């Protein structure tokens with residue numbers, strides 16, 4: 001393949017450190033702009049080149065005197081005379097390129113050395129080493145591929161404020177995993193991923209990217225037995241396997257009343273004893289029935305404390321019965337359902353948070369054990385709303401969560417090829433231990449200072465300039481850094497081939513539908 005020739009776009013002007021330099025932009029290259037990738041020779045090296053990205057461009061008045069003339073003209077309102085400007089670009093050095101890999105730079109760029117803009121073909125070469133097609137380099141047509149192995153073995157995070165394009169991006173990652181036959185398990189608290197088997201409606205945009213609408217053909221959706229909406233199989237947990245600690249998550253009242261833990265412990269221990277002796281399993285319904293009987297006995301014997309404690313726990317547990325999750329069998333049976341190329345969606349839409357915590361704890365633990373014993377293939381696990389399941393600081397103390405199992409999974413999962421994809425709109429509220437285990441970060445628009453701070457602390461290669469730009473990113477553009485990409489970059493995420501289930505609703509469209517309904521009603525009433 002013949003190389004497109006590199007173009008000189010200017011000459012190094014100042015080089016205050018190995019991490020930055022400025023260059024004077026040549027007259028015939030004044031289209032140099034923020035986001036362009038440039039290279040200069042690294043002085044005294046064996047042919048290494050410093051790779052940088054233009055972070056800012058300014059115009060200096062060439063001669064101070066002309067600046068004064070310009071100011072005076074503007075003040076007096078007279079036309080400004082033709083002036084000579086110098087365009088100066090500031091470059092952040094990303095590293096020294098050696099055989100397509102980035103190393104730490106050793107020497108600052110030498111003033112007066114030529115600066116070259118990297119042509120698209122070379123950019124594509126640099127960014128297309130991986131298997132996961134994420135999108136195109138921002139302001140370029142060069143495609144960006146992420147390393148599949150790095151995403152799974154070193155975990156990843158998709159972060160950004162609400163509406164920034166997180167679940168859309170996760171959808172792209174899932175499509176790519178499925179294309180490479182990697183099994184995926186999605187913990188989906190809002191039911192946004194059930195549409196993965198449907199093709200996208202956005203044929204036009206896909207065509208511009210050389211892609212076609214296509215639903216995934218092996219998607220299995222699990223949801224609580226009594227929930228409405230899309231579902232192929234139920235999500236159930238074998239209540240017999242729950243420990244008294246698990247009930248503490250399900251019944252927050254337990255920690256508020258002194259006698260409550262003891263009341264529940266008695267009931268659970270009794271049911272467990274019976275199970276050991278007779279093999280008779282029990283469900284949440286049995287726990288509730290036993291507690292009810294306990295409350296009645298306490299009332300009959302005038303034990304007010306015991307009675308009130310049992311009633312309080314019942315108030316927490318009874319509402320959970322209507323979801324039917326806490327039964328006598330486990331579904332999905334992960335050993336049977338986690339299969340190459342298949343996506344399992346655990347749709348928890350509408351399920352109370354405390355029950356979601358138990359479902360997540362249970363299935364993450366199971367996935368981890370099965371991977372440890374090599375009883376399922378390597379798997380990519382998407383944890384949406386991670387700030388709920390692995391909360392940081394304050395939130396952590398307010399209620400019991402799945403934190404410890406998420407931490408174990410994040411710390412140890414990589415050893416067993418169980419990849420975690422942490423997704424959150426509040427990265428500042430995600431446990432730092434969990435977040436810092438996510439080596440590849442895909443950061444979409446984020447404005448909150450706490451969120452930005454946690455992203456900066458947890459991710460490598462996130463400069464101050466990058467953080468500034470992250471605040472104003474358009475929807476669907478991400479800053480990507482970490483081992484899966486090698487060179488940190490801003491990426492326009494590609495369109496999805498599957499239908500996105502978390503569309504931002506169009507308020508006017510919905511109101512129109514209400515208006516139509518009202519009109520029909522009026523007609524029916526003969527108004």
Ligand SMILES: Nc1ncnc2c1ncn2[C@@H]1O[C@H](COP(=O)(O)OP(=O)(O)OP(=O)(O)O)[C@@H](O)[C@H]1O
Nearest residue numbers: 162163164165166167168425475476493502503504
């Ligand atoms: N790469 C993209 N290309 C085209 N449209 C996109 C892209 N990313 C996001 N969108 C659109 O932007 C909107 C918001 O995206 P998305 O639902 O992914 O946001 P989110 O960050 O997950 O929000 P939330 O946290 O509220 O769930 C959607 O309507 C989606 O279709």
